[in-house]
Amino acid sequence: MSLLTTNYLTPTGREEAWRFTPLNRLGGLHDGTSTVSVLDSLVGPAMNIPGVSISRVSRELLVPQSHSDDVVVQRTHAESSTVFHVEISAGVEIAQPIHLTRDIKNAGGTELSRVLITVGENARATVLIENSGEIVLGEDIEIVLASNSFLKFVTLQEWDAGSIYAARHHAIIGRDATFESITVTVGGSLVRILPTVEFVAPGASAELLGVYFAKEGQHFEHRIHVDHAVPKAKSRVNYKGALSGDKAHTVWIGDVLIRAAAEGTDTYELNRNLLLSDGARADSVPNLEIETGEIVGAGHASTTGRFDDEQLFYLMSRGISMDEARRLVVRGFFAEIISQIGDESVQERLMVGIDGELAKAGQ
Amino acid sequence: MSTLDIRGLEVSVITEKGQIEILRGVDLTISSGETHAIMGPNGSGKSTLAYSIAGHTKYTITGGTVTLDGANVLDMTVDERARAGLFLAMQYPVEVPGVSVSNFLRTAATAIRGEAPKLRTWVGEVKEAMSALNMDPAFSERNVNEGFSGGEKKRHEIMQLELLKPKIAILDETDSGLDVDALRIVSEGVVRAKEANNLGVLLITHYTRILRYIKPDFVHVFANGRIVEEGGPELADKLEEKGYAEYVGA
Ligand SMILES: Nc1ncnc2c1ncn2[C@@H]1O[C@H](COP(=O)(O)OP(=O)(O)O)[C@@H](O)[C@H]1O
Ligand SMILES: [Mg+2]
Numbered sequence: 001m002s003l004l005t006t007n008y009l010t011p012t013g014r015e016e017a018w019r020f021t022p023l024n025r026l027g028g029l030h031d032g033t034s035t036v037s038v039l040d041s042l043v044g045p046a047m048n049i050p051g052v053s054i055s056r057v058s059r060e061l062l063v064p065q066s067h068s069d070d071v072v073v074q075r076t077h078a079e080s081s082t083v084f085h086v087e088i089s090a091g092v093e094i095a096q097p098i099h100l101t102r103d104i105k106n107a108g109g110t111e112l113s114r115v116l117i118t119v120g121e122n123a124r125a126t127v128l129i130e131n132s133g134e135i136v137l138g139e140d141i142e143i144v145l146a147s148n149s150f151l152k153f154v155t156l157q158e159w160d161a162g163s164i165y166a167a168r169h170h171a172i173i174g175r176d177a178t179f180e181s182i183t184v185t186v187g188g189s190l191v192r193i194l195p196t197v198e199f200v201a202p203g204a205s206a207e208l209l210g211v212y213f214a215k216e217g218q219h220f221e222h223r224i225h226v227d228h229a230v231p232k233a234k235s236r237v238n239y240k241g242a243l244s245g246d247k248a249h250t251v252w253i254g255d256v257l258i259r260a261a262a263e264g265t266d267t268y269e270l271n272r273n274l275l276l277s278d279g280a281r282a283d284s285v286p287n288l289e290i291e292t293g294e295i296v297g298a299g300h301a302s303t304t305g306r307f308d309d310e311q312l313f314y315l316m317s318r319g320i321s322m323d324e325a326r327r328l329v330v331r332g333f334f335a336e337i338i339s340q341i342g343d344e345s346v347q348e349r350l351m352v353g354i355d356g357e358l359a360k361a362g363q
Numbered sequence: 364m365s366t367l368d369i370r371g372l373e374v375s376v377i378t379e380k381g382q383i384e385i386l387r388g389v390d391l392t393i394s395s396g397e398t399h400a401i402m403g404p405n406g407s408g409k410s411t412l413a414y415s416i417a418g419h420t421k422y423t424i425t426g427g428t429v430t431l432d433g434a435n436v437l438d439m440t441v442d443e444r445a446r447a448g449l450f451l452a453m454q455y456p457v458e459v460p461g462v463s464v465s466n467f468l469r470t471a472a473t474a475i476r477g478e479a480p481k482l483r484t485w486v487g488e489v490k491e492a493m494s495a496l497n498m499d500p501a502f503s504e505r506n507v508n509e510g511f512s513g514g515e516k517k518r519h520e521i522m523q524l525e526l527l528k529p530k531i532a533i534l535d536e537t538d539s540g541l542d543v544d545a546l547r548i549v550s551e552g553v554v555r556a557k558e559a560n561n562l563g564v565l566l567i568t569h570y571t572r573i574l575r576y577i578k579p580d581f582v583h584v585f586a587n588g589r590i591v592e593e594g595g596p597e598l599a600d601k602l603e604e605k606g607y608a609e610y611v612g613a
Contacts, residue, residue, distance in 0.1 A: 315458035317417050318523060319445035319474035332461025
């Protein structure tokens with residue numbers, strides 16, 4: 001057990017990056033007041049997958065591939081003793097999702113976790129991380145896609161009610177490579193994820209999809225950052241959230257930076273929030289910074305609203321009760337993204353969970 | 364045998380500028396097997412009548428009664444009215460993103476019939492209804508009204524009419540925006556529903572051309588929020604010739 005060291009700039013809450021986050025609910029991940037008591041909770045599949053090597057190596061052997069201003073990421077880089085490495089060999093095509101899950105031996109303890117996923121040239125794979133259990137977790141996941149590779153990266157945040165998760169999911173995308181991510185956040189007390197993308201060669205594309213459903217008292221924050229630093233890359237962002245219950249709070253930040261060199265950029269980002277009750281609050285801040293005019297397209301949209309009365313009227317005019325109509329609308333709202341996960345049992349579990357929450361909320 | 368009875372119906376909408384009176388005392392009785400055409404100029408309140416009967420909350424009932432076989436329709440919620448046997452084919456059907464036509468139809472049929480239809484017969488029923496209306500089977504996997512053409516929306520409305528088998532149906536400008544072929548296909552659907560279920564129809568229209576396919580027993584001229592003249596099918600011919608000029612501004 002080691003006390004987190006404190007040679008970092010502890011955020012005060014006034015910083016742009018922290019202004020929405022209730023720092024007193026971060027479990028000390030940001031200011032070093034918590035003690036690491038959980039190690040190596042992330043585990044790979046039981047069966048060996050040809051073309052995939054999964055190992056846990058000591059931190060010196062795999063240095064971070066990127067820099068971050070985020071104090072939790074910095075601390076994770078400096079202090080986690082091992083790196084969980086998923087290595088997908090060049091040229092392989094892995095049909096089945098590579099499942100990573102959590103095995104938390106000391107429920108409620110604190111962990112700093114570093115993960116590196118490398119996808120070799122021309123490889124194609126899906127990685128699915130299922131996060132559940134009770135933990136205070138700071139995590140940095142770096143994903144490096146070599147030329148012409150494809151990765152679908154799905155993370156499920158189905159944490160227990162008391163969990164705290166502050167993480168960066170950072171993709172470094174090589175020439176003509178394709179990165180598709182789906183981030184699902186439905187459980188935990190506080191979840192703060194930085195889904196970030198860095199294009200390092202032309203011709204690449206990234207699609208960042210997400211859904212979140214915050215209930216009473218939960219704080220779910222997703223801060224997207226897409227850095228178009230090279231020409232001819234494409235990015236699409238689409239996050240959808242629902243909120244119900246007093247003090248349910250979601251934050252969506254969509255920062256897209258198109259640098260002067262990034263000619264031919266094509267980007268669009270979208271965030272939609274559905275408020276299911278009073279007392280919930282959704283913050284949604286799209287932010288496009290454009291340093292070159294030579295682009296294919298750049299746009300964003302953000303909406304936050306209640307049920308569409310006309311939709312409910314239409315459904316009810318066909319005999320469908322108010323509750324059922326709302327259930328259909330919410331399911332439909334999320335289905336667009338959840339249906340793309342590609343794992344039927346996971347999709348069904350999430351939908352059933354959403355139905356359950358709606359029923360509980362008395363919707 | 365069912366009867367929808369509308370007596371002295373007065374309806375307003377609330378706007379920023381205050382309450383605006385739209386329906387000023389509508390009397391109308393529609394029974395099973397009958398076809399009533401309501402014809403009137405734009406803005407005369409035809410859709411207001413349709414939505415008020417269906418229970419849209421945008422419209423405030425300020426007077427009068429609506430009953431279906433003696434039961435007070437105005438006391439019912441929107442879904443209760445549908446389950447009681449009322450159906451509204453909308454002028455502007457609403458998009459419901461993420462909800463597939465097949466899921467929607469099955470949910471609606473389950474609600475109306477009080478139990479989930481048996482899967483095997485249901486699939487056949489839907490297929491038949493779709494092919495009768497010249498609809499591509501792939502249609503059922505699309506989201507409700509999302510990206511539908513005007514004609515597809517109206518076919519989808521009439522498909523629901525055939526599947527949900529109401530007692531009384533209100534068709535609000537089902538003919539608008541349809542080309543000749545689509546108009547015929549949709550009209551044949553209405554006639555099928557009438558014959559199969561002894562449906563009573565309240566056909567709201569601006570033009571007479573749909574009346575060539577769906578023959579009305581009664582024609583009511585609607586202007587300024589009330590019925591201003593009534594007659595048989597011959598009244599439609601008169602409107603065709605002379606238009607609404609004599610009724611408006613009066
Ligand atoms: N929500 C509303 N707010 C203000 N005016 C309305 C509203 N709904 C309808 N109206 C007015 O009521 C009148 C009747 O409208 P409507 O019933 O749609 O007529 P129709 O279907 O015969 O064309 C019109 O003058 C219309 O502008
Ligand atoms: Mg109208």
